[in-house]
Amino acid sequence: MATPSPEQAQTLAADLSSGDAARVAAAIGAPAAEPANAALAAKLAKAGPLVFSPNVTPVSAGVVTTTATLGSGATKKTWNVRLVLVGGRWVLGTTTLANKP
Numbered sequence: 001m002a003t004p005s006p007e008q009a010q011t012l013a014a015d016l017s018s019g020d021a022a023r024v025a026a027a028i029g030a031p032a033a034e035p036a037n038a039a040l041a042a043k044l045a046k047a048g049p050l051v052f053s054p055n056v057t058p059v060s061a062g063v064v065t066t067t068a069t070l071g072s073g074a075t076k077k078t079w080n081v082r083l084v085l086v087g088g089r090w091v092l093g094t095t096t097l098a099n100k101p
Helices: 006-016 021-027 038-047
Strands: 050-052 057-060 063-070 077-086 089-097
Touching: 006 021, 006 050, 006 089, 021 038, 021 089
Parallel strands: none
Antiparallel strands: 050 063, 057 063, 063 077, 077 089
């Protein structure tokens, strides 16, 4: 089964934290007809560094789970993430906060 390469994961993280609404929309697999969300893009960029774990678990063809960290220091959060392969590109499928208080 396909899994994202480290370079693909870095590209996805860079797109999600770029602050560019169009790049964020593409990274979450939003339909082309849907307007890009500038507020979401700005919030992700402000949140701090986004890093995907290199440890992925294949779920099915074109679907993997992993974790990602967002932010640093006291604001750092870990998320459980599902990545989906769409048209040859890995996009963010779903997320859930892993370290809920």
